[in-house]
Amino acid sequence: MIALDLRIEQGDFVLQVRERLEERAVVLFGRSGSGKTTILDAIAGLRTPSAGAIALNGRDLFNAARGIDLPPHERHIGYVPQDIALFPHLNVRRNVLYGSRRGQTLSLDTVGSILEIDALLDRGVGMLSGGERQRVALARALMSAPEVLLLDEPLAAVDLELRRRILPYLERVRDALAVPILYVTHDRDEARRFADRIVVLDRGTVVWSGTSADFAAIRSDPRDPRASA
Amino acid sequence: MNLWEITAFTVVTALTATALMIPPGLFLAWLLARRRFRGRLLLETIVSLPLVMPPVATGLILLLLFSPRGPLGRVLASAGIDVVFTWRAVVIAMTVMGLPLFVRTVRAGIEQVDRRYEAMASTLGAPPLRVFYSITLPLALPALAAGAVLGFARAIGEFGATIMIAGSIPGVTRTLPVAIYTFAETGRDREAAILLGVSAAIAFVALWLSNHLSARAGLRT
Amino acid sequence: MRFLGCFVVLAIALRAPAPPASLIVSAATSLTDALDDVAKAYGAAGGGEVRFNFAGSNVLARQIVNGAPADLFISADETQMEVVQKAGLIVAGSRVDLVGNQLAVVASPERASRVRDRFANAPAEIRRLAIGDPAAVPAGVYARRYLEAQGLWKAYEPRVVPTANVRAALVAVETGGADAAIVYATDLAAARTATIAFLVPPDIGPRIVYPAALLSSSSNQAEARRFLSFLIGRDAAAIFARHKFIPLASR
Numbered sequence: 092m093i094a095l096d097l098r099i100e101q102g103d104f105v106l107q108v109r110e111r112l113e114e115r116a117v118v119l120f121g122r123s124g125s126g127k128t129t130i131l132d133a134i135a136g137l138r139t140p141s142a143g144a145i146a147l148n149g150r151d152l153f154n155a156a157r158g159i160d161l162p163p164h165e166r167h168i169g170y171v172p173q174d175i176a177l178f179p180h181l182n183v184r185r186n187v188l189y190g191s192r193r194g195q196t197l198s199l200d201t202v203g204s205i206l207e208i209d210a211l212l213d214r215g216v217g218m219l220s221g222g223e224r225q226r227v228a229l230a231r232a233l234m235s236a237p238e239v240l241l242l243d244e245p246l247a248a249v250d251l252e253l254r255r256r257i258l259p260y261l262e263r264v265r266d267a268l269a270v271p272i273l274y275v276t277h278d279r280d281e282a283r284r285f286a287d288r289i290v291v292l293d294r295g296t297v298v299w300s301g302t303s304a305d306f307a308a309i310r311s312d313p314r315d316p317r318a319s320a
Numbered sequence: 321m322n323l324w325e326i327t328a329f330t331v332v333t334a335l336t337a338t339a340l341m342i343p344p345g346l347f348l349a350w351l352l353a354r355r356r357f358r359g360r361l362l363l364e365t366i367v368s369l370p371l372v373m374p375p376v377a378t379g380l381i382l383l384l385l386f387s388p389r390g391p392l393g394r395v396l397a398s399a400g401i402d403v404v405f406t407w408r409a410v411v412i413a414m415t416v417m418g419l420p421l422f423v424r425t426v427r428a429g430i431e432q433v434d435r436r437y438e439a440m441a442s443t444l445g446a447p448p449l450r451v452f453y454s455i456t457l458p459l460a461l462p463a464l465a466a467g468a469v470l471g472f473a474r475a476i477g478e479f480g481a482t483i484m485i486a487g488s489i490p491g492v493t494r495t496l497p498v499a500i501y502t503f504a505e506t507g508r509d510r511e512a513a514i515l516l517g518v519s520a521a522i523a524f525v526a527l528w529l530s531n532h533l534s535a536r537a538g539l540r541t
Numbered sequence: 542m543r544f545l546g547c548f549v550v551l552a553i554a555l556r557a558p559a560p561p562a563s564l565i566v567s568a569a570t571s572l573t574d575a576l577d578d579v580a581k582a583y584g585a586a587g588g589g590e591v592r593f594n595f596a597g598s599n600v601l602a603r604q605i606v607n608g609a610p611a612d613l614f615i616s617a618d619e620t621q622m623e624v625v626q627k628a629g630l631i632v633a634g635s636r637v638d639l640v641g642n643q644l645a646v647v648a649s650p651e652r653a654s655r656v657r658d659r660f661a662n663a664p665a666e667i668r669r670l671a672i673g674d675p676a677a678v679p680a681g682v683y684a685r686r687y688l689e690a691q692g693l694w695k696a697y698e699p700r701v702v703p704t705a706n707v708r709a710a711l712v713a714v715e716t717g718g719a720d721a722a723i724v725y726a727t728d729l730a731a732a733r734t735a736t737i738a739f740l741v742p743p744d745i746g747p748r749i750v751y752p753a754a755l756l757s758s759s760s761n762q763a764e765a766r767r768f769l770s771f772l773i774g775r776d777a778a779a780i781f782a783r784h785k786f787i788p789l790a791s792r
Contacts, residue, residue: 507731
């Protein structure tokens with residue numbers, strides 16, 4: 092699915108990642124500032140790497156050597172950033188349908204019922220609770236027929252109670268819809284629960300990669316980035 | 321010459337000029353707010369030039385361009401369109417003098433629009449033009465309105481460039497400021513005073529409205 | 542899309558036919574009232590429509606030199622007419638001295654007689670003298686020339702208030718900003734309270750002439766010539782005289 096070979100100058104360190112991500116649900120794990128969001132931005136085309144290549148399902152999104160750099164609107168990526176960024180001047184329905192122009196693989200009915208947003212469609216986005224906003228953003232990304240879904244800390248901004256309620260929605264998307272997911276988090280439980288595979292990042296380099304079962308077996312060590320949160 | 325006619329003519333030409341400012345003004349504002357390119361500072365300076373140049377000098381440049389022997393005037397004349405000493409010259413002078421204010425206001429408004437919204441729209445498959453008119457423009461709408469009203473106010477008050485390229489022909493090109501000047505020059509103080517009042521009232525309302533809209537757009541004025 | 546609509550509407554509007562061709566006469570602002578009356582008389586005598594472009598003569602000259610389309614030019618001074626003539630833009634032999642003007646020294650009504658008595662022999666009593674800026678305004682140039690000829694320039698120079706135009710000099714007197722002003726005799730029509738202290742006789746003062754000429758860029762030479770001959774005719778002369786100008790070209 093995603094083949095990454097990236098080099099990005101990032102303030103006080105250089106992000107350098109070389110990974111093939113084949114699984115249905117991959118988690119990028121690491122403390123904040125380790126370069127996780129930068130990788131999502133690079134895949135989405137919002138940030139240009141200084142060297143390397145990104146391919147999605149065999150299609151070059153970026154290739155420095157060959158001079159390829161597809162603009163974001165041609166990459167077919169569904170991105171739910173940490174701060175959600177629902178369009179404030181559009182209601183929920185128009186937000187959700189914004190990306191549906193490039194051809195739909197999912198109907199609004201399907202996405203609406205899986206994420207339980209049918210009742211919200213005619214509301215203004217200012218009227219939504221935190222959890223509702225999260226689901227609407229997810230629906231919006233799904234409706235643009237993405238080849239991969241990028242989720243940046245989808246549960247970071249919500250409280251524990253809400254987390255317990257939203258995570259099942261994310262799992263439904265993962266299990267019911269055939270859209271691969273790249274999921275960024277710094278929460279161990281979330282990572283373990285959601286991922287088929289976990290990639291641990293520290294200061295821009297991959298320090299560990301494996302299944303969530305292996306990940307769970309790692310003992311907590313305060314100096315080990317895998318254990319950090 | 322009827323004072324009411326002068327006022328109506330000025331308002332109509334200023335509205336036309338404002339409408340003409342909008343398409344190029346939006347493009348320039350977007351370019352300056354959102355693109356980094358070589359010559360950006362130069363473009364910005366050129367756009368703002370009419371703000372600080374003597375209006376008569378701007379008028380002279382326009383006259384050189386649009387006179388029947390000028391590079392643009394020749395093309396228009398061959399299409400049967402006269403410019404100098406017609407209402408079109410009034411509109412052109414107003415447009416050029418109002419454009420910098422429009423661009424500066426809208427540019428500030430676009431800069432206030434959070435770029436994340438534009439980034440999200442593009443990941444959802446919207447090409448740059450769609451991002452502009454479906455996201456950037458609606459979010460910058462109060463600034464657009466503020467800029468348009470400001471440009472309109474400047475157009476209403478335009479004098480120096482107008483008298484140069486459009487002249488002061490009663491019933492054809494005579495606008496409020498030109499009429500005020502002429503009335504004051506020829507001692508018709510009553511007419512001058514009335515038009516002065518009209519002009520000040522329009523300018524006051526327009527500026528008040530523009531400031532109100534700017535405040536709503538979150539711009540500092 | 543809405544903007545596109547605006548564009549279309551404007552494009553159509555901009556293609557609308559120009560108003561029917563009529564004469565355009567670029568004339569000095571000071572002639573406004575007199576020429577309006579002349580044009581009315583011309584129309585009554587069966588002449589066509591005349592439109593005036595009134596502005597300062599230097600602005601008019603600059604417009605003509607830069608290709609603005611006018612049929613006739615009437616300047617408030619010879620210098621600006623010469624600018625146009627040197628550019629080769631007037632029809633050979635068409636230039637005439639249309640009207641003359643004379644200078645007037647004005648003051649507030651209560652000071653008028655005192656200014657008349659003291660202007661030449663006690664300049665110190667006139668604390669401020671308003672004249673058009675001698676560097677730019679023709680009326681100011683004439684005023685300075687007159688004072689120099691009378692040997693009074695040295696005395697008045699430190700007390701001269703240069704103004705942007707003749708009208709501002711009048712206002713300076715009416716508001717008490719100046720004790721006296723030198724303006725054209727014809728400007729008194731525009732004065733509210735200022736009155737004439739004395740008129741400078743044409744043979745003593747500088748020669749003040751308003752030349753007129755046909756412009757070679759005119760697309761309507763025959764009609765322009767007709768109006769010019771009306772301007773120098775007897776009916777027009779009477780109108781100019783009524784407005785305190787001195788008809789020079791009357792036949």
